[in-house]
Amino acid sequence: MDADAVHIVATEFGFGLQCHHHPMNVGDIFCREEPCVSIHEADMMDMAMCDDVLGLPVTSRYGKIGILLLKQDCLSKVLAFCEGRQELFSPSFLSQVSIAAREMSDDFVEGADTCSDTQEKYRQALISFQSNAWRGPGDGRFSLYQTICRANHSCSPNALVGNDNGKGTFTALQTIAPGDEIRPSYVSVEVLESSVMERRQVLAQGWGFWCGCHRCMSEASCSRE
């Protein structure tokens, strides 16, 4: 199935993906796509404590992600995506990305507490990458796909994101008609089985949005009654 099977549309959440042209039946695999950015957990493990390009101490997890983004020269691709709402992420994540942005920055000054424009750009890029890069269970990598990563989440997903020889794919979990929005789940099956409150917390802290999918809306209104 060609990449033309889906197209990017404006939705209440910024962007989303819509099924195009023909319906998808359960089990159909569609939209095979190369990632525009791919970071492997193994590359992060391999990274020396001192980055060989900038000659700076890079010790944090997000600092390593940031240096790998700089090495792949893809900051503008990452920043082209909508980032999550900062106030929803966990405070520990936000403090970690601030530290990482300082580590990435060539105007890094030990002990300085001011944030330069460059550091702010790096911080935004790390938040945007966290909000948008696909991290599938057992996949061992973070992949940013120009099309697939525009899909909004649903707690009752109609598609599954997978990986076929390095390419991202959708598999239809339900029949998806032309014009229907394609909505995979960002979270594991275990999280999907938890309560609406728990799911919303996981999505807020990990992706920066408060889930307003149909399932969350109906379960939240039931729990208020």
Ligand SMILES: [Zn+2]
């Ligand atoms: Zn939801």
